[in-house]
Amino acid sequence: MRIILAVTLIGAAALAAPPACAAPPAAPAAAQAQQGTEALLRLADRLRRLAEDGLEPRDYAIPEDALAEADPAAWRAALKQAAATVLSDLLHGKVRELPGRVDIRRDTAALPLNPWMAQLAASPEPAAVIDRAALLPPEAAALRRALAAARAWAAAGGYPAVPPMPGTEALEPGAVDPVRVPALRARLAATDRAAATLRPDDPTIYDEALVAAVRRFQAAEALEPDGRIGRLTFAALNRPPEQAVRQLRVALDMRRAAAAPGPERRIEVNIPHQRLQVIEAGRVTLDMNVIVGKPARATPVLRTRLAAVQFNPPWGVPERNAREDLLPRFRANPRAMMEKGFRVFTFVEGQRVEIDPTTIDWRSVNPARFPYLIRQDAGDANALGRIKFVIPNSEDIFMHDTPDRHLFRRADRAFSSGCIRLEKPMELLDIALQGVAGWDRARVDGVLESRQTTAMTVARPIPVRLHYTTVTVEGAEVRIRQDLYGLDEAYARALDAPRLPRLAELRAR
Template identity: 55%
Template sequence: MRRRDALSGLMVALLPSIGHGQPFAPEALPEPPPAPVIPAGPGPQSWDSVFRLAARLRRLGQDGLDVAAYAIPPDSLGSSEPATFHAAVYHAANAALGDLVLGRLRQPTGRGDILRDPAGADFPRWQGELVGAAEPAGLIDRAANLPEGAPALRAELAKAGGVVAAGGWQPIPPGGTLEPGMEDAARIPALRARLKAEDPVLAAARDGGATYDAALEAAVRRWQAASGLEVDGKVGPISQGFLNRPASARLGQIRAALDMRRNPMRPGDERRIEVNIPDYVLVVQEGERVLLKMNVIVGKPARATPTMRARLTTIQFNPTWGVPERNAREDLLPRFRRDPAGMAAKGFRLYSVVGGERVEVNPASVDWSSIRQDRFPYLIRQDAGDGNALGRIKFIMPNSDDIYLHDTPDRSLFGRPDRAFSSGCIRLAQPNELLNIAFEGMGWDAGRIQRAYDSRQTQSVGLRRSLPVRLHYTTAVVEGGRVRLRPDIYGLDAAYVREMDRGGVRMASSGGAAR
């Protein structure tokens, strides 16, 4: 029997049952409608198109997916058992199509910033197209390019995959900052080799050996610009740490970036605040229009800023700071030991709870050498004022983690390329500009705002229109068709990829799925 005749006969029997296949967790996807009935006689696909579909599925790695997760049959099965081959190819295609359209992870663990839109994706329509497409491999291509920035990310993924396949790179040996003009027989050749793995311009340039020459400096600057770091041509601890990440980590970041962009819930036209944690940037948008963009400081890795969605509801002028217990134990206890009077002068007040009542304690009366970090007995509050850790204004967005946006008296860190220094809350480089946007239409002109500051009194003002806030974790930023990767400061990309790859094989005949 000829292949084409075999296919047309098999489609009548096999494709309707494939359309009913459920490769996803039942709670993640509605039951698809019955597949269309395929008429007898020549079908829309040629037998060769089924082989091309199988070949396309074997290239799912270029889309950031694990090919082994889809049980794609070998072409040899097409000759020996055509019915089994055809069914297996379409089962695999149905499962892969679901992951490309809806995301491999339907709801990633602990990621409050990622929401999918299953209804908006209309996956049953994609399933129907898969059954009826004359060239189903083309449908897989279309689905693979759905995510925003997909062409640039897939190109970057191919480059990263090539580096990994070639063995990656060796780390640059530790040492001080490398600067243009220096010579180092071990570290500078290692730096050059590391950058050549990704920079064809440097790879084609004359090898400067142990000298940090102009070609190497230009390559460092290109790499720093692409990585969102300070472009100074110097390789200090931050640049070296990022350069020394394994090539596989870069590959994983891009895989995560592609999957996170699949089938996102669109924000709509409402004015909103977006904080990209690893990019250290806050943006206020209205639709696609950017109203404000500023640098921010986020939580250090040991006190990570959580991803979340909340609403900004209240502005507080001249806030006091109720110091969290961890900050009190780890940050302020050493300072009280050194200079209790100085801490009091900075507005820090100490309280003890006696008989259920809060009683203020004079810091000078405490034997600080006897106070243990694991049994810190006091509550600490800092009075409002110019030196308050929250600055002169606090932006309150109720949430279970007690995270908020705020001013800061220390402005020196906003110019740093790495800005993960806080205890979890977000410090703003331009708090007054955000205040003006939040107060729009409320009758608060510059004079009234200044009087609120000058009063030195803590005052809370509810917003007439609350603003949605999303704290998201996006290390891959696509700008002008180019990909800029920020460091995975909290390891969330690595965790995302591990969860993607724990899903196992997608089986269209079962309900099992990765989360």
């Protein structure tokens, strides 16, 4: 299996304490007798291997085996309490709530604890109950294998290092380098099954087969897949496996008791993977690249609906975009900005008044107190393109066309101001048009040609989820993308936070 590592950035979050976990219900005497000391010792051993599941054994007060002889009753009670807490976390997730993560929904009612607790109390092999719970989430087996591989590399001291080139030099395809090329082969062989099978005639030549492996690595890392190994690719190659360990732990916990999507048509935007899919009855009917927000202007996680479509939209430029993005361009060439459809307004005695941009001393404008409103008229140069998809939300985020079509060929597409730019807006429009009386592609073409701003209401609003999932499983391959906004790191901190005292413990004090 190939594991593709990702950068981890620092984010902020707080841990909400999980609900109190009751001890497993008392089992009949015959069942308890079946849970002999040997079976319970195997249970204790399984709990000490919780790192395989992305959990930390130290969080669960697992009693030492020596207590089994010194105080058998206390050992059994402590072990069963630890197992009950572990079972709850394996089924429902340790991090039950995380501020701002509306994209994560758990359906704990669909996975009630009581039957599992009863199995834990009655099974002659309670460790097997823990095993079944650990493998219950979708893709858990693949993620656990990837986690084990990443942990093994971390324990071994990390992946084989690839010495960077001096200064700003890059390792170019076809180069001969007796130091870096063999190291590069060893590094890629660690995480790329195909690269591990390469048997070059001369291992010091950066040949075509190795270039292809580097391009796969670059694409998975959201780097330009050109085969040239510069500063960013060297940094990604030398990234420690501990980062993958943290993201894989988060991925496992996120999937526990995850609410199953319904069969209705829905739109899913995976922000770190920078992709949009339309899914219906479990089948992907549309798949496209998207451009998402840069880290400084992150695309928020959202749950909303596609409610309307606007054709030939004008762009009311947000103040932040105006002062940070457009002010330097107005300073450089205000006439060119006019030619691109930008108009400048101010307020005089409460009335909005348009100003000729060429009459403004833009160099004297203070960005901290930007005094103007800026709008871009509809047209070929408009930043929103020809179509805007309205998804009502408090963040003023929408999906839209763009005139900069070449940007979708880039592997890293995180450079918008938060909104979602679409590679295939017309294909998404075809889906939105379904069931709307009086609208078809012929009418749309006429409206677009008219350059008039026109809106259409979607007949059946389509659920939209903008979610943050860095780890995906595609066939036999686990892909880990860059933690763009540090949300994985925030989740990992919550996962590692000390467990607060449970309600039953507080009442006993």
